[in-house]
Amino acid sequence: xxxxxxxxxxxxxxxxxxxxxxxxxxxxxxxxxxxxxxxxxxxxxxxxxxxxxxxxxxxxxxxxxxxxxxxxxxxxxxxxxxxxxxxxxxxxxxxxxxxxxxxxxxxxxxxxxxxxxxxxxxxxxxxxxxxxxxxxxxxxxxxxxxxxxxxxxxxxxxxxxxxxxxxxxxxxxxxxxxxxxxxxxxxxxxxxxxxxxxxxxxxxxxxxxxxxxxxxxxxxxxxxxxxxxxxxxxxxxxxxxxxxxxxxxxxxxxxxxxxxxxxxxxxxxxxxxxxxxxxxxxxxxxxxxxxxxxxxxxxxxxxxxxxxxxxxxxxxxxxxxxxxxxxxxxxxxxxxxxxxxxxxxxxxxxxxxxxxx
Amino acid sequence: xxxxxxxxxxxxxxxxxxxxxxxxxxxxxxxxxxxxxxxxxxxxxxxxxxxxxxxxxxxxxxxxxxxxxxxxxxxxxxxxxxxxxxxxxxxxxxxxxxxxxxxxxxxxxxxxxxxxxxxxxxxxxxxxxxxxxxxxxxxxxxxxxxxxxxxxxxxxxxxxxxxxxxxxxxxxxxxxxxxxxxxxxxxxxxxxxxxxxxxxxxxxxxxxxxxxxxxxxxxxxxxxxxxxxxxxxxxxxxxxxxxxxxxxxxxxxxxxxxxxxxxxxxxxxxxxxxxxxxxxxxxxxxxxxxxxxxxxxxxxxxxx
Numbered sequence: 001x002x003x004x005x006x007x008x009x010x011x012x013x014x015x016x017x018x019x020x021x022x023x024x025x026x027x028x029x030x031x032x033x034x035x036x037x038x039x040x041x042x043x044x045x046x047x048x049x050x051x052x053x054x055x056x057x058x059x060x061x062x063x064x065x066x067x068x069x070x071x072x073x074x075x076x077x078x079x080x081x082x083x084x085x086x087x088x089x090x091x092x093x094x095x096x097x098x099x100x101x102x103x104x105x106x107x108x109x110x111x112x113x114x115x116x117x118x119x120x121x122x123x124x125x126x127x128x129x130x131x132x133x134x135x136x137x138x139x140x141x142x143x144x145x146x147x148x149x150x151x152x153x154x155x156x157x158x159x160x161x162x163x164x165x166x167x168x169x170x171x172x173x174x175x176x177x178x179x180x181x182x183x184x185x186x187x188x189x190x191x192x193x194x195x196x197x198x199x200x201x202x203x204x205x206x207x208x209x210x211x212x213x214x215x216x217x218x219x220x221x222x223x224x225x226x227x228x229x230x231x232x233x234x235x236x237x238x239x240x241x242x243x244x245x246x247x248x249x250x251x252x253x254x255x256x257x258x259x260x261x262x263x264x265x266x267x268x269x270x271x272x273x274x275x276x277x278x279x280x281x282x283x284x285x286x287x288x289x290x291x292x293x294x295x296x297x298x299x300x301x302x303x304x305x306x307x308x309x310x311x312x313x314x315x316x317x318x319x320x321x322x323x324x325x326x327x328x329x330x331x332x333x334x335x336x337x338x339x340x341x342x343x344x345x346x347x348x349x350x351x352x353x354x355x356x357x
Numbered sequence: 358x359x360x361x362x363x364x365x366x367x368x369x370x371x372x373x374x375x376x377x378x379x380x381x382x383x384x385x386x387x388x389x390x391x392x393x394x395x396x397x398x399x400x401x402x403x404x405x406x407x408x409x410x411x412x413x414x415x416x417x418x419x420x421x422x423x424x425x426x427x428x429x430x431x432x433x434x435x436x437x438x439x440x441x442x443x444x445x446x447x448x449x450x451x452x453x454x455x456x457x458x459x460x461x462x463x464x465x466x467x468x469x470x471x472x473x474x475x476x477x478x479x480x481x482x483x484x485x486x487x488x489x490x491x492x493x494x495x496x497x498x499x500x501x502x503x504x505x506x507x508x509x510x511x512x513x514x515x516x517x518x519x520x521x522x523x524x525x526x527x528x529x530x531x532x533x534x535x536x537x538x539x540x541x542x543x544x545x546x547x548x549x550x551x552x553x554x555x556x557x558x559x560x561x562x563x564x565x566x567x568x569x570x571x572x573x574x575x576x577x578x579x580x581x582x583x584x585x586x587x588x589x590x591x592x593x594x595x596x597x598x599x600x601x602x603x604x605x606x607x608x609x610x611x612x613x614x615x616x617x618x619x620x621x622x623x624x625x626x627x628x629x630x631x632x633x634x635x636x637x638x639x640x641x642x643x644x645x646x647x648x649x650x651x652x653x654x655x656x657x658x659x660x661x
Contacts, residue, residue, distance in 0.1 A: 052556055078559045085560045091553035095575040104571065105561035156561070 002063025002159055003028045004049070004192060009058035011044055011216075018044045019055065020216040027208075029190040031183065035203040036213035037239065042196045045213070046162055049194065050085055051078030062160055084153030088165040090145045092137045098124070098148050099133045105156045119155060126185070127151045143174045150182070154189070161186070161193040167202065179206055200240045204228060212236045228286075230273070234356050237284040244290070244331050245356070246283040253278075257350060265327040269348065270303045274355030282357040287334040289352030292322060293345050304348040310341070408433055408630035415626045433631035443614060443632060450593060450610040450639070452524055453603075457531035458589045462581060464532065465539025470569045472540065473547040474555055484544065490537040499601050502530060506602075518604060527602040531592050539584055546580035547573060582650030590640050611636045 004026040011019035019041045026032040034042035047053040049060055051067065054075055060068040062083075067076045093101055102120040111119070124130045127147040137145055146166060153161060166182070167175045183206045186193050197203050203210050204224040211221045212235075220232035231237035234245065248260035248269060257272040260281060271283055291300060295307065308326040322333040326346060333346060406420040409429040423429070437443045471477070472484045506526050510519030520526040550573065558568045574581070596612040603609055609617075615632040618625055 050556075050560060052559075078556070079562045079564065081560075082562070083560055085557065087553040087557060089551060089553045091551065091557035093554060093557075093572060093576075104558070104563070108562040108564075108567060152557070152561070 002065075002192060003030075004032075004160060004194065005059070005061045006045070006049065007059040007061075009045065009048060009055045009060065011041075011048060011053060011055040018216050019048070022058070022213075022216070022218055024211050024218060024221055026192055026194060028192055030208045031186055031193045031195060031206060033195045033197060033203045033207035033210045034213055035197060035200060035210050035240070037198055040213040041216040042198075042213050043164060044216075046164055046194060046196050049160075050083055050162055051076065051081050082156070082158055083160050083162055084156075084158030085162045085164065086146070086149045086153050086166045088168055090149040090166075090169070092145050092148050092152070094137050097134050097136055098129065098140070101137070101148060102152050102155045105152065109156060123151045123155045126154070142170055143178065146170065146178060150185075154191075159192070161191045163193065163195045165197055167197075168199075175202075182206070204240070212239060214239070229352075230354050231284055231356055234282060234284075237354070237356050242287050242332065244285045244287060246285065246329065247280065248283065249280050250278045258355070262329055265329055267306055267327060267329065268303070269353065270350045271353040271355060272350040273353055277355055281355050284354045284356045285331075285348055285352055287321070287332045288319070289349060290331060290333040290335075291347040291349070292324075292333055292335050292337065292339045293347070294339055294341060295343050295345055297345065300345075300347045304350060306346055308344055308346045310344055313338075404630050404633060407626060408634050410627065412627045433627045434635070437628055437631045437635060443611065443635060445607070446609055446611045446614040447635065449603075449608055450612070450636075452608075453527050453531075453599070453610050454589055454592045456524070456528050457535075457592045458585055460528060460532040461535035461539045461588060462585055465536050465584070466543050466574065466577070466581065467569065468536070468540045469543035469547050470565070470573055472544045474568075474573075475565060484540070487537050488541050491541065495534055495598065499598075503601060521602055521604045523605065524603075524608060526604075527599060530598055530602050531588075531595070534598075535588050535591075539588070542584050543577070543580055546577055550576055579650050582647050586643060586647055586650070589643055593640055594636075 006025070007023050009019050009022040010017070022041065022045055024032070034045055036042045044053055048055050048068070049062075055068065055070065057070045058068070059066065059070070062081075065076070066072070066074050067081055068074060093104070096104065099120055102123060103116050106116045106119060121130065121133075124133060127150055129144065129147050129151060132140060132144060132148075137148065140148065146169075150166070163182070167178050170178055179202060195203075195206065204227070207224055209221060209223055210227050212219045212227060214235050220227060220236045222230075222232075227236060227240055231240065231243075237243045237245065246260075246269060247263040249263065250258045251261045251268070252259040253275065255272070256275050257270065258274050258277060258281070260269045260271055260283060261267075262269055263280075269283060274281065293299065306326040306329075308324040308331070311323040311325060313323075314321045319334050319336050320338055322335065322339075322344075324331050324333060324344065324346060331346065403420045406423055407415060409431070410420065410423060411428070411430050411432060414423075414428060418426070438447075468487075472480060503521070506520040506529075507517050510516050510521075513519065516522075520529070554572060554576070555568060558572045563571070594612065595610075596616060599610050599613050603613070611632070615629065615636060618628050618632060
């Protein structure tokens with residue numbers, strides 16, 4: 001299984017720049033996710049790799065094969081790229097049976113009849129759809145159609161698998177199962193895979209690495225942990241998970257971090273990140289990283305520990321969600337502990353703070 | 358295919374009085390519709406009845422009088438099919454109509470595929486040009502096309518009637534005149550097919566030819582059938598182009614033959630009416646066997 005290189009891709013629709021200098025590499029056997037809101041260019045990127053969009057500039061290569069090179073004027077047609085794609089709509093052909101759908105790409109490749117039969121059965125077994133071989137797509141459920149679509153993408157052993165929001169048409173329960181199942185299958189086959197989604201849970205739970213995109217640009221590339229814990233900028237922090245953003249001014253530094261005067265209050269926030277930055281900054285803190293405790297609880301004290309007014313508390317099953325105000329600073333806190341009282345104390349661990357701007 | 362009619366769920370009337378109310382409230386509409394249908398059908402029924410009456414009866418009394426004076430005969434049909442060359446004309450009509458339906462269907466579909474799913478320079482401009490061709494009246498082109506056929510025959514083999522002396526001339530004429538509409542209708546249907554279905558085939562390595570035959574055509578049966586019916590009925594009922602482009606007497610289709618019956622012996626009502634029903638039989642059969650596609654196809658590309 002080869003690796004994928006995407007270099008400086010620029011794509012324009014009219015005077016709109018859909019992709020602005022997009023670059024990334026996907027390692028062999030890796031599950032790489034393009035994550036972003038709709039219109040961020042993630043699907044355009046995928047379709048450029050597939051060969052349905054021709055960028056204005058840049059280079060796309062899979063292994064040693066250059067699929068696209070604007071300078072060298074190379075653009076391999078989609079049908080010659082030997083990629084497997086699962087479309088958002090599945091795009092299972094309604095006039096063919098499950099077998100017919102899977103046999104189609106093999107017939108294109110002029111395999112012998114018995115070889116086609118054997119291969120189709122093998123792949124159907126892999127996706128656990130063998131009993132449905134002779135069914136038509138309208139006789140299948142959404143989840144089953146999705147498996148057929150995946151099987152069709154795998155049947156001719158593609159060099160790379162591209163998944164375009166394959167789970168968005170499934171209901172929540174089924175989606176979770178499908179995720180686990182696809183992830184496992186991808187790992188077993190060792191397929192280099194690019195996965196496009198707008199769902200951050202999906203991206204975080206499935207990916208080896210994630211590229212967060214916005215407005216046609218890659219905002220950050222990293223492992224799910226890096227993306228979540230150390231967002232590179234305000235957009236990534238806000239898009240992936242929930243976040244408290246605290247504005248302030250750097251007043252001191254040391255120990256691999258900085259001390260920030262929180263804007264509009266007398267609080268000082270010690271941050272174990274952003275060594276060397278100065279001026280005004282924004283700090284991102286995840287709601288579940290903040291600790292809440294009773295006013296008389298002194299188990300944690302000192303830096304980053306403030307008194308706060310509880311505005312609302314909501315019980316959400318596996319945790320409580322607090323909206324609190326520490327002076328002028330509004331914070332959302334998630335905690336498994338229920339702390340009684342209108343006034344409590346909150347603590348922000350310096351390690352949980354990330355400088356995003 | 359997802360175009361199957363979904364039965365409208367309607368609560369069944371529970372009581373007799375409820376059923377009565379339903380019937381009365383709907384009956385004005387039904388009565389009007391029935392009346393219109395009857396009025397439209399009267400001439401056809403008259404023609405049908407006439408075709409089964411013998412010549413003196415037709416001359417002496419109206420067809421509605423058969424209701425009191427029952428005297429039917431099959432002689433007219435026998436006469437028409439055996440003596441008036443109608444039998445061979447019937448075959449000629451088929452020989453003309455079937456190829457003149459299949460050619461524009463295949464060529465038009467291939468062109469429509471290109472106009473909807475292949476990118477090439479000036480695609481939409483050319484498409485507009487083809488659509489614009491629909492406004493040209495057939496009558497205006499009869500003479501120039503006929504001369505073209507003659508010149509082509511002269512130029513290639515020295516035989517003037519090379520093209521018009523066989524079915525080839527009328528096939529070409531009908532095909533070319535049908536193409537703009539075929540391209541227009543089919544392109545507008547093809548463009549509504551989900552892009553993913555076509556791109557999926559492309560990713561799987563399929564060429565345009567394979568996508569066209571294996572994905573587009575099977576998915577477009579309603580549109581193809583509706584154009585096919587249109588075109589078949591048009592060619593089958595055509596008199597004008599057959600008069601001009603079929604010059605070999607043995608090749609004449611039914612329409613021309615029936616018009617000749619009328620003129621050679623004055624108005625032979627008994628033969629004319631029987632001939633008309635022979636002519637109508639095929640369109641009726643075609644329409645009724647394919648009507649479910651026809652209704653789907655009329656909506657082709659309009660709502661989706």
